Amino acid sequence: MDPNPKRPKTVDRVDSVEVVNSSESTQLLCSIDPNRKRAKTVDRVDSAESTQFPDEVLERVLSLIDSHKDRSSVSLVCKDWYNAERWSRRHVFIGNCYSVSPEIVAARFPRIRSVTIKGKPRFSDFNLVPEDWGADIYPWLSVFALAYPFLEELRLKRMAVSDESLEFLATKFCNFKALSLLSCDGFSTDGLKAIATHCKNLTELDIQENGIDDLGGHWLSCFPETLTSLEVLNFASLNSEVSFDALEKLVSRCKSLKVLKVNRNISLDQLQKLLSHCPQLMELGTGAFTQELISGPVTEFKNMFSNCRNLITLSGLWDATPLYLPVIYPACARLTFLNLSYATLRSDELANLLSHCKSLRRLWLLDTVGDKGLEAVGSCCPFLEELRVFPAHPFDQQIFLGVTESGFVSVSRGCPRLRYVLYFCRQMTNAAVAAIAKNCPDFTHFRLCIMNPGQPDYLTKEPMDEAFGSIVKTCTKLQRLAISGLLTDRTFEYIGKYSKNLETLSVAFAGSSDLGMEYVLQGCPKLRKLEIRDCPFGNAALLSGLTKYESMRSLWMSACNVSMNACRALAKEKPRLNVEVIRDEDGADDSQAHKVYVYRTVAGPRRDAPPFVLTL
Amino acid sequence: MPPPLLGIDGDDHGHVSLMTSASTMESIFPKNAGLTERNYLGLSDSSSVDSSAVSGISDVKRSNLNLKATELRLGLPGSQSPERDPDADLVSAESLDEKPLFPLLPSKDGICSGSQKTFVSGNKRGFSDVNNKVSSCAQTTMINDAASKVVSQDQTHATFGNNNKVNTSNPPAAKAQVVGWPPVRSFRKNILATNAKTNDEVDGKPGPTALFVKVSMDGAPYLRKVDLRSYTTYQQLSSALEKMFSCFTLGQCGSQGSQSLSESKLRDLLHGSEYVLTYEDKDGDWMLVGDVPWDLFIGSCKRLKIMKGSDAIGLAPRAMEKSKNRN
Numbered sequence: 001m002d003p004n005p006k007r008p009k010t011v012d013r014v015d016s017v018e019v020v021n022s023s024e025s026t027q028l029l030c031s032i033d034p035n036r037k038r039a040k041t042v043d044r045v046d047s048a049e050s051t052q053f054p055d056e057v058l059e060r061v062l063s064l065i066d067s068h069k070d071r072s073s074v075s076l077v078c079k080d081w082y083n084a085e086r087w088s089r090r091h092v093f094i095g096n097c098y099s100v101s102p103e104i105v106a107a108r109f110p111r112i113r114s115v116t117i118k119g120k121p122r123f124s125d126f127n128l129v130p131e132d133w134g135a136d137i138y139p140w141l142s143v144f145a146l147a148y149p150f151l152e153e154l155r156l157k158r159m160a161v162s163d164e165s166l167e168f169l170a171t172k173f174c175n176f177k178a179l180s181l182l183s184c185d186g187f188s189t190d191g192l193k194a195i196a197t198h199c200k201n202l203t204e205l206d207i208q209e210n211g212i213d214d215l216g217g218h219w220l221s222c223f224p225e226t227l228t229s230l231e232v233l234n235f236a237s238l239n240s241e242v243s244f245d246a247l248e249k250l251v252s253r254c255k256s257l258k259v260l261k262v263n264r265n266i267s268l269d270q271l272q273k274l275l276s277h278c279p280q281l282m283e284l285g286t287g288a289f290t291q292e293l294i295s296g297p298v299t300e301f302k303n304m305f306s307n308c309r310n311l312i313t314l315s316g317l318w319d320a321t322p323l324y325l326p327v328i329y330p331a332c333a334r335l336t337f338l339n340l341s342y343a344t345l346r347s348d349e350l351a352n353l354l355s356h357c358k359s360l361r362r363l364w365l366l367d368t369v370g371d372k373g374l375e376a377v378g379s380c381c382p383f384l385e386e387l388r389v390f391p392a393h394p395f396d397q398q399i400f401l402g403v404t405e406s407g408f409v410s411v412s413r414g415c416p417r418l419r420y421v422l423y424f425c426r427q428m429t430n431a432a433v434a435a436i437a438k439n440c441p442d443f444t445h446f447r448l449c450i451m452n453p454g455q456p457d458y459l460t461k462e463p464m465d466e467a468f469g470s471i472v473k474t475c476t477k478l479q480r481l482a483i484s485g486l487l488t489d490r491t492f493e494y495i496g497k498y499s500k501n502l503e504t505l506s507v508a509f510a511g512s513s514d515l516g517m518e519y520v521l522q523g524c525p526k527l528r529k530l531e532i533r534d535c536p537f538g539n540a541a542l543l544s545g546l547t548k549y550e551s552m553r554s555l556w557m558s559a560c561n562v563s564m565n566a567c568r569a570l571a572k573e574k575p576r577l578n579v580e581v582i583r584d585e586d587g588a589d590d591s592q593a594h595k596v597y598v599y600r601t602v603a604g605p606r607r608d609a610p611p612f613v614l615t616l
Numbered sequence: 617m618p619p620p621l622l623g624i625d626g627d628d629h630g631h632v633s634l635m636t637s638a639s640t641m642e643s644i645f646p647k648n649a650g651l652t653e654r655n656y657l658g659l660s661d662s663s664s665v666d667s668s669a670v671s672g673i674s675d676v677k678r679s680n681l682n683l684k685a686t687e688l689r690l691g692l693p694g695s696q697s698p699e700r701d702p703d704a705d706l707v708s709a710e711s712l713d714e715k716p717l718f719p720l721l722p723s724k725d726g727i728c729s730g731s732q733k734t735f736v737s738g739n740k741r742g743f744s745d746v747n748n749k750v751s752s753c754a755q756t757t758m759i760n761d762a763a764s765k766v767v768s769q770d771q772t773h774a775t776f777g778n779n780n781k782v783n784t785s786n787p788p789a790a791k792a793q794v795v796g797w798p799p800v801r802s803f804r805k806n807i808l809a810t811n812a813k814t815n816d817e818v819d820g821k822p823g824p825t826a827l828f829v830k831v832s833m834d835g836a837p838y839l840r841k842v843d844l845r846s847y848t849t850y851q852q853l854s855s856a857l858e859k860m861f862s863c864f865t866l867g868q869c870g871s872q873g874s875q876s877l878s879e880s881k882l883r884d885l886l887h888g889s890e891y892v893l894t895y896e897d898k899d900g901d902w903m904l905v906g907d908v909p910w911d912l913f914i915g916s917c918k919r920l921k922i923m924k925g926s927d928a929i930g931l932a933p934r935a936m937e938k939s940k941n942r943n
């Protein structure tokens with residue numbers, strides 16, 4: 001089969017064009033009659049020189065455009081540009097797998113080499129979506145096998161992936177190179193075996209935090225001795241021990257290896273051996289970073305990192321102790337991303353470490369470092385742009401450790417360039433957040449999780465409305481917001497009024513009435529994703545967004561006050577939306593819609609919906 | 617592979633507690649002390665409850681709970697009454713804490729049974745959310761006395777398909793059992809659960825199942841300790857010890873000029889006549905490791921010793937035989 005299907009010379013008049021302006025899944029509903037001659041258009045005045053830009057040149061120019069948002073804009077300019085764009089596109093990004101069908105994608109884009117697909121609603125990460133909800137990758141793969149037999153890359157997030165799908169992928173796509181799976185489920189290490197065995201040109205195998213059935217580490221030994229092309233290997237999240245011998249040989253022969261993230265069974269001296277084979281590494285996941293026995297002096301490992309001059313990302317360090325942590329100091333000065341989100345470090349350990357990390361841009365931590373640790377962040381990392389602080393004991397109410405508002409404030413004082421924050425804490429005040437907003441006006445992503453639902457400002461006992469108010473008023477570039485704590489409709493009023501760039505909003509246990517949701521739906525011109533749980537928003541709120549939902553990717557509402565009738569009304573009014581209700585297991589109250597998922601689509605209602613998903 | 621419903625799989629706490637519960641129940645419902653327990657209310661004989669028959673437990677528990685308020689019985693001091701108070705406390709705590717405008721949480725039954733179901737239904741493989749739920753219930757009940765621990769534990773197991781009040785001994789913990797909150801991914805939840813267990817052991821508060829014994833090796837400057845309960849076969853113990861003591865044999869090899877000691881070489885070294893693994897039993901005798909079933913071994917092993925073959929002259933022929941059999 002021709003890897004580069006030639007574009008037919010007679011690209012002709014498009015009869016009816018209906019384009020839904022979306023940045024993720026650009027679709028076209030049209031009919032092209034290949035027999036009609038290209039009509040001479042009005043602006044072609046009789047003149048000797050051609051004013052047409054040759055198609056091939058246009059295509060060549062457009063092929064340099066990578067951003068799918070830009071490509072979407074390009075495709076809307078005119079028919080010629082639309083066609084040039086579709087022929088030159090190599091990568092397609094599908095933000096919601098049900099918004100479009102694989103057939104439509106294949107029809108529009110003939111030359112795709114790389115696909116990224118996101119499936120389930122984000123709240124499925126937190127068990128709000130039942131098992132077997134859908135988002136199966138297989139139907140996509142079977143269409144791609146025919147349309148894109150030379151597919152090279154597949155990146156999936158929250159999709160249901162089976163071992164059969166992985167085997168299909170490995171065997172039907174001869175040129176397959178890169179596989180990345182995040183938050184997917186349904187597969188086991190047997191699927192990885194298939195990938196390792198059959199993909200002769202594999203460059204990337206990136207397995208991150210999935211619901212994988214770990215049946216053993218034999219998959220790693222399935223890489224043939226002839227495979228030398230690997231650039232990315234991430235198996236940090238798998239628990240079974242792999243053969244170190246096989247791993248060492250693999251790492252030695254893959255000279256282009258840039259990313260290596262090992263799992264916890266790799267000991268410190270094994271890691272040292274691996275590093276000696278790949279000093280060119282840019283990203284390293286260290287695994288547990290510990291040694292069963294303190295075999296020799298730590299100086300034996302002192303030079304482990306001194307040859308890794310390209311290392312900019314470090315993660316792992318799960319069991320790292322003060323004894324071994326200094327081993328990484330030589331590499332710290334160059335680090336831009338340090339992921340300690342599974343390392344139970346204390347404040348002093350972190351402070352010592354960070355004093356060497358002057359160039360840090362992104363830092364992920366566990367809240368075991370405490371406010372004192374965060375003070376160290378503020379004083380050591382002036383260029384910090386992203387901070388994520390995860391909870392070490394999220395479900396234990398009796399623990400009074402972790403971080404508080406003062407840690408956050410310290411960071412904001414020392415790191416004015418902060419753009420992205422994810423912060424789990426047990427107490428917060430309006431004043432603190434106001435100070436943070438003032439210190440860091442460039443926030444694009446602000447996700448604050450006060451872990452006790454509906455908790456007020458712990459000093460003033462007031463709702464946290466003013467906190468988020470100050471954020472949206474000050475941070476005009478805000479694209480993503482997650483709110484928590486005791487919140488009234490006032491918060492939403494602020495959000496609707498001030499956040500002009502907001503695209504994603506996550507709401508839980510907040511609001512007082514329908515007005516809250518209405519404020520957001522009436523404001524926020526760029527809103528794309530709205531996810532709500534356990535809020536008192538009802539039918540009026542749902543229906544107030546009638547005209548807005550088609551400009552959004554999706555809406556999720558669970559444990560709110562929405563009735564089935566309202567959902568039906570929405571579905572009836574807006575045929576291009578899929579309005580799906582996930583039925584509760586006990587089927588207690590059939591007139592209420594406990595979980596509603598609304599999304600725009602050109603693929604029509606789902607044909608693979610399980611019995612508990614009702615499409616209205 | 618069906619999800620581990622009872623969360624026993626991989627959760628030692630749950631497992632042990634369940635076993636403990638069977639024995640503790642005996643103490644709650646004593647049949648001795650010179651008194652005969654008269655079954656005035658027509659209850660089934662509680663002492664014959666089998667720990668593996670969960671529904672049996674739940675039935676008994678349910679009927680026992682209902683009648684606890686009225687029943688007079690002899691039991692260990694303080695083993696019964698706390699159950700009633702938490703119920704009352706919970707009711708008042710609930711009404712005080714909840715926002716009147718909008719019920720944050722459905723009824724306790726609803727939460728726990730609902731969330732249990734959602735956990736089960738939302739998980740396919742390896743998420744073990746039920747593990748976490750059980751273990752978190754278990755964590756909070758550790759603080760209370762044995763009886764309520766038993767009750768809570770059984771209740772947790774018994775909520776599947778039942779409408780018992782769950783985990784009534786600790787209202788804040790019950791509040792925390794909202795599905796999917798805080799929004800932490802399942803993967804992270806599982807890792808944290810594993811870490812918590814490991815850290816407990818490291819901090820000197822071993823789990824109820826840890827059994828640490830000293831391991832010495834001839835020629836090594838210091839000893840190590842291993843938790844025998846963290847292994848289930850001799851092979852695991854053997855490979856763990858190989859890893860632990862690799863450095864010392866490394867030293868030996870290094871002097872002979874070999875560059876690096878791979879695991880296979882080490883294994884040969886240990887399985888050859890050079891080293892022999894022995895243990896001291898309860899009687900103080902030094903025995904060769906591997907003769908008795910693993911469980912028996914754990915029960916009698918006081919310490920381990922990696923002897924040089926030359927020191928283990930009396931045992932050496934058997935060691936050779938053993939290594940031949942293995943190879």
